[in-house]
Amino acid sequence: MIKVKKLFKTYKQGVDIVVAVNNACLNIKKGEFVAIVGPSGSGKSTLLHLLAGLDKADSGEIIINNTDITKLNNEEMIIFRRENIGFIFQFYNLLPMLSVKENILLPALLSGKKTNAYEKIINDLNIKDKENYLPNDLSGGQQQRTAIGRALINNPKIILADEPTGNLDSINAKNIMKLFKHYNNLGQTIIIVTHDLRLAKMATRIITVKDGKIVKDVKNVKAHN
Amino acid sequence: MLKLIIRNFYENKKTSIVFLLSIIFSSMLIFLITLLFSAVHKYLLNEAIKNTGDYHVKIKTDLKNYENFSVIKNIKWQDDKVLITYDNIYDVYKLTDKLCKKAKCAEIEYNDAYLSLYGISKNENLLNTLKYLIIIVLAIILICMVFIIYNVYKILLINKYKQIGLLQSIGMTLKELRFMLLFEAIIFSLLGIVVGFIISLLAILVLITFINNSFKIDISFALNIKFLFYAFVFLFLLILIICFIPFFKAKKISNLKLLNMNYTYKKNKSFKNIIIFLSYLNYKRSKSHYKSVIISLVIFIVLSSSFNMFLKYGEEVINNYVSMPSYDAEITVLENTDEAYKLLDSFASKNSSKYKIYETCKTKININRENYVDKGPNNLNLYIIEGNNYFINEANTVITKDNRIYKENKSYFKKEISLKVNNKTLSLKESKNIPFGFENILTKDNLLIGINNINDICTPNLTLFMKSDEVNLEKKLKSLLKEDFDLYYINAKEGKKIINNIILSVKVFLYSILVLTFLIGVSTIISSAYLSMMYRKKEFGLLKSIGLTTKDFKDMITVESLYITGKASLYSLLLVLGINVITNSVINEVIDLEHFSLIKPFLCTSLISLIMIRIIMRMCYKRIEKTSIINLIYNDNI
Structure with missing residues (x-):
């Protein structure tokens, strides 16, 4: 499903050049629930952004369902992401002038697709009673669930989540992870970035990143079971 | 503290510069008007003292x-x-x-001429009316200046709240915060006002030199300390108030709320089309950057339309009330001999493209009221030329009556009149054919007649009117006629030059004001539109991340620009109509002019606004497009 070959990404930080992703190679199969862990500044979020096409790599390949996204231009990437990827940001990044319902439905409206999935998603997320509220009126957990709903509405093949529980309390964090587990059980490929090892253990595969390099890649047998 | 303020300035360089520029612009315009008013006032005072005394x-x-x-x-x-x-x-x-x-x-x-310059003449005169007109113009400019400065600052407000929240949360007291804001206000105002003042000084020196050269008058630079002091204080207080607004508002809000400050949104109705829906929502934000853009557009449309109207009034005054002689030289020889005639004729035929020689006399007469259709002056200046017993029944002139200026173009006399000149009674029929050269003398106080035996009435001189491109005509003529003849030479060309200069100067002045207001309006629109687009980078990044394509963005920008310009045009229309009515009635008090409608310039400027906004938004979007989505979402600073 996802093949990453010799991926390289650098940033300029003042006069220094920081290597954020250093020669990463990865293979993720359909239906996997992958957690990318690592210390702060290790490059895990950068890797996720590159997988989502939100940033451009300096070199390397990212092949998703036989499409090398590094070769796509901006427009093609937007359309590809719209149809194949659902991205969840750490700080929710909902559109503040849209209600919960409108935020969730927006990707479907933009892609022009008719969807019946809204009711099921909003019930699964347990925010049906908040569907007409604006993001400023919601709690962190509710906003994050809205963001998850927005990522799911187009039934994407892959869900990428960057620190989805980073701003939540432990109970809400656990609930969010359970949601991911639920959707993974339904067949969705999920890749999350987290610094919380306890939550990472709910994934079926844990990839550890350090100084831009993948240093460990293990199957989490317990989670499988 | 100073380090923090300077650091803040550099971190938000673009917005700080835009804010500073708006202060400089406003200061420059206010000082320029103050200095110009002082210089003209001083000149008029000196002229009044010269003419009537002090x-x-x-x-x-x-x-x-x-x-x-x-x-x-x-x-x-x-x-x-x-x-x-x-x-x-x-x-x-x-x-x-x-x-x-x-x-x-x-x-x-x-001494009304002198007193009116201090605004205390009891008579409703021209200067008083001019005063009201200047007050209208000043009021428009002042209000616009206030809006320009505040407009730009509004865009910075959210960041200011966050900054205040952050500083308070790390221990800055209200007293220290107040000091910091005061310091900021002083730096911005001193820099902006001083630079604006210096630019206005240079501008006024250039303007005075230009006016003096064109009008051949002697306006000198005048520094009215009182006016300048008021202008300085007004601007300083304005900037101080603006810089302190977030402080007063933030006092009532908790630290946490300040740190998380964002725009508040209202629930809005939905549209079927997603692009129109998104555009509508962006436009309807309660504390959005679009208010600033709308205000900029309103200022631009109102200023451009109003000054377009002043330009048209200026042009009409020039066209109707400034008359040019049809000849370049007028030569009067105090002799009516064949020799003099031949010499003049020979001279004119060699040196002009069109000429006419007349036997002329000039005298004063009492005219019988029965000659008038209604009524007219008892005494007239009578111009007599050789002709067939006719008179020109047309007065075509500018008169001032009851402090109003009129352009008269009417026939005073009956079709046939009877005059007694030098004990001779003349019966004259009216004619509409004005002889070449005499067009300018046809006023209510002058009468031109032609009689077929001028020598029976008076001893005529020879008058030559000629059009000529030759230089040194007077010298040539005098060398031709030598000392034999007494002659008067009037160089109408010189007068034409001065009139042309006046016309040109007035037009240049009016067009300059129009261009200046246009530029100020455009720069305000560009700055507010640019800033508001830049502050939406995160929103654009988000929309791109969930699937909004470039085409969708372009459509969204088009719809948004229609919303913005539509709203701005609606507000401007009300203001423009108000200004139109007030100005027409003020001008109507003084001068007889055709009324101008502001609808055409209003529509033109609205259209220009729409095109401008769309171009600016598209250009800003192109810049944003080059940035990766992640940088757009996570890097808020512009």
Whole structure:
């Protein structure tokens, strides 16, 4: 499903050049629930952004369902992401002038697709009673669930989540992870970035990143079971 | 503290520069108007003193021992009248009344020409009306300046709240915060106002030189300290208030809320089309950047339309009320001999493209009222030329009556008139054919007649009117005629040049104001639109991340620009109509002019606004497009 070959990404930080992703190679199969862990500044979020096409790599390949996204231009990437990827940001990044319902439905409206999935998603997320509220009126957990709903509405093949529980309390964090587990059980490929090892253990595969390099890649047998 | 402020300035360089520029612009315009007003006022005062003197009132009185009247500054005797100058010009009427209770007064004559320059003439005269017109223009400019400065600052407000929240949360007290904001306000205002003042000084020197050269007058630079002080204080207080607004508002809000400050949104209705829906929502934000853009557009449309109207009025005054002679030279020889005629004829045929020689006399006559259709002056200047017993029944002139300026173009006389000139009665029929050269003399006080035996009435001179491109005509003529003839030479070309210069200067001045207002309007729109787009980078990044394509963005921008311009045009229309009505009625008090409608310039400027906004938004979007989505979402600073 996802093949990453010799991926390289650098940033300029003042006069220094920081290597954020250093020669990463990865293979993720359909239906996997992958957690990318690592210390702060290790490059895990950068890797996720590159997988989502939100940033451009300096070199390397990212092949998703036989499409090398590094070769796509901006427009093609937007359309590809719209149809194949659902991205969840750490700080929710909902559109503040849209209600919960409108935020969730927006990707479907933009892609022009008719969807019946809204009711099921909003019930699964347990925010049906908040569907007409604006993001400023919601709690962190509710906003994050809205963001998850927005990522799911187009039934994407892959869900990428960057620190989805980073701003939540432990109970809400656990609930969010359970949601991911639920959707993974339904067949969705999920890749999350987290610094919380306890939550990472709910994934079926844990990839550890350090100084831009993948240093460990293990199957989490317990989670499988 | 200073380090923090300077650091803040550099971190938000673009917005700080835009804010500073808006202060400089506003200061420059206000100071320029103040300095121009002072210079013109000084010139008019000097002219009034030259023409009528600087006394306040002239009275026929038996006033003695005026030294006992402490309010009198100066007193001069002129024949049997006394010219009084008081200590306080503003009490002239009150003091004169007081004086005349103590001394016998008659024939009280106030020096209106001088008093009106201090705004205290009792008569409703031109200058008073001009004063109202200037006040309207100043008011428009001042209000616009306030909006321009505040407009830009509004865009910075959210960041300011966050900054205040952050500083308070790490321990800055209210007193220290107040000091920091005061310091910021002082730096911005000092920099902006001083630079604006310096630019206005340079501009006024250039303007005065230009006016003096074109009008051949002598306006000098005048620094009215009082006006400048008021202008400085006004601007300084304005900037101070603007810089302190977030402080006063933030005092009522908790630290946490300040840190998480964002725009508040209202629930809005939905549209089927997602692009229109998103555009509508962006436009309807309650505390959005679009208000600033809308205000900029309103200022631009109102200023451009209004000054377009002033330009048209100026052009109409020039076209209708400034008349150019049809000839370049007028030569009068005090002799009517064949020799003189031949010489003039030979001279004119060689040196001009069009000419005519007349036998002419000029005298004054009393005219019988029965000759008038309605009524007219009893005494006229009579111009007599050789012709077939006709008179020109047309007065085509500018007159001032009851402090209003009229353009007259009417026939005063009956179709046939009878005049007594030098004991000879003349019966004359009207003619509409105005002889070449005499167009400019046809006023209510002048009458031009042609009679077939001019020598029976008077001893005529020879007058030559000629059009010529030759230089040194007078020299050539004098060398031709030598000392044999007495002649008068009027160089109408020189006068034409001055009139042309006046016309050109007025047009240049008006067009310059129009261009200046256009530029100010455009720069305000660009700055506010640019800033508002830049502050939406995160929103654009988000929309791109969930699937909004470039085409969708372009459509969204088009719809948004239609919303913005539509709203701005609606507000502007109300203001423009108001200004149109007020200006027309003020001008109508003074001069007889056709009324101008502001609808055409309003529509043009609205269209220009729409095109401008769309271009700016598209250009800003192109810049944003080059940035990766992640940088757009996570890097808020512009």
